[in-house]
Amino acid sequence: MKNQEELFLDFLARKRLKNTSQRMIILKSFLRQSLHLSTEDFYLQLRKKHPAIGYATVHRTLKLFAECGIAAERNFGDGQTRFEVNYDNEHHDHLVCTGCGKIIEFENRQIEQLQLDVARTHNFFIKDHRLELYGLCAACHASEASSLS
Amino acid sequence: MKNQEELFLDFLARKRLKNTSQRMIILKSFLRQSLHLSTEDFYLQLRKKHPAIGYATVHRTLKLFAECGIAAERNFGDGQTRFEVNYDNEHHDHLVCTGCGKIIEFENRQIEQLQLDVARTHNFFIKDHRLELYGLCAACHASEASSLS
DNA sequence: ATCTGTGCAAACCTTTTGCACGTCA
DNA sequence: TGACGTGCAAAAGGTTTGCACAGAT
Numbered sequence: 108m109k110n111q112e113e114l115f116l117d118f119l120a121r122k123r124l125k126n127t128s129q130r131m132i133i134l135k136s137f138l139r140q141s142l143h144l145s146t147e148d149f150y151l152q153l154r155k156k157h158p159a160i161g162y163a164t165v166h167r168t169l170k171l172f173a174e175c176g177i178a179a180e181r182n183f184g185d186g187q188t189r190f191e192v193n194y195d196n197e198h199h200d201h202l203v204c205t206g207c208g209k210i211i212e213f214e215n216r217q218i219e220q221l222q223l224d225v226a227r228t229h230n231f232f233i234k235d236h237r238l239e240l241y242g243l244c245a246a247c248h249a250s251e252a253s254s255l256s
Numbered sequence: 257m258k259n260q261e262e263l264f265l266d267f268l269a270r271k272r273l274k275n276t277s278q279r280m281i282i283l284k285s286f287l288r289q290s291l292h293l294s295t296e297d298f299y300l301q302l303r304k305k306h307p308a309i310g311y312a313t314v315h316r317t318l319k320l321f322a323e324c325g326i327a328a329e330r331n332f333g334d335g336q337t338r339f340e341v342n343y344d345n346e347h348h349d350h351l352v353c354t355g356c357g358k359i360i361e362f363e364n365r366q367i368e369q370l371q372l373d374v375a376r377t378h379n380f381f382i383k384d385h386r387l388e389l390y391g392l393c394a395a396c397h398a399s400e401a402s403s404l405s
Numbered sequence: 406a407t408c409t410g411t412g413c414a415a416a417c418c419t420t421t422t423g424c425a426c427g428t429c430a
Numbered sequence: 431t432g433a434c435g436t437g438c439a440a441a442a443g444g445t446t447t448g449c450a451c452a453g454a455t
Binding site: 272274275276277294295296312315316335336337 | 443444445446447453454455
């Protein structure tokens with residue numbers, strides 16, 4: 108099994124794209140972070156250490172990551188696209204706290220199986236799916252309850 | 257049980273908002289369509305019969321629908337916000353055909369129940385969720401298969 | 406009469422692109 | 431050397447807003 112870095116290098120070679128210092132810096136930085144950062148936030152964080160790298164390069168490189176499969180593009184409805192690391196084709200879904208913005212990943216085989224059943228019922232051939240649960244995490248729920256008293 | 261129109265009128269009264277002819281036209285037109293139109297597409301369709309109504313008014317009115325609960329804002333990752341009619345707080349999810357753009361609604365109680373289980377495991381208090389399955393409908397799948405031969 | 410709503414145009418915000426220069430192969 | 435990549439700035443694409451006039455209560 109190849110790791111994410113190797114997968115990306117293979118992808119570049121296959122597409123005759125070039126391996127530049129910027130792409131390596133962005134790749135390493137992206138793999139190091141495990142959050143769900145928007146392009147903007149990721150760029151701002153990256154810029155602290157690498158002020159010369161432009162937003163457009165970051166954007167284009169994240170798109171490449173998505174294209175080669177090591178990143179997944181997410182969209183939680185706040186108008187910003189987020190990228191997350193995609194390990195080993197494992198699929199996971201998200202719990203999103205509308206109070207503090209925290210995002211928790213989860214995986215549930217039974218739900219995945221039921222999705223396949225639904226698809227079959229409608230003669231659909233599923234390629235991908237997105238499941239997001241929106242609500243309050245324990246901490247936000249507690250603080251909301253106390254502020255009402 | 258009140259219908260969607262009554263719900264909206266109640267909402268306007270409660271908020272001391274005014275009942276204008278534009279809002280009524282947009283409301284009736286919105287309830288009549290059962291598709292998942294983007295604001296832009298909805299506006300273009302509406303303008304055929306009511307050329308004097310502006311985009312901003314349509315946009316603001318759809319937002320009001322979402323606020324009062326008779327519409328739900330959706331986002332399928334194509335950069336456009338879509339609004340759909342929300343009947344009786346019934347929740348449903350979507351199958352999206354990436355070939356022809358067709359959107360099919362479905363409902364699955366077992367999946368909903370499993371979501372609650374996931375939330376409980378993480379001490380989350382769910383308010384809402386979104387589930388979208390992306391793939392090819394039977395027709396697109398067939399035409400893709402035939403074009404490959 | 407007053408306060409909200411409308412339509413227009415402009416502002417905004419994020420994503421995408423054109424271009425001249427730099428860099429990898 | 432030649433093609434691709436980069437950084438900048440500007441364009442694009444969609445959503446939101448300020449403002450002056452119109453309309454509802």
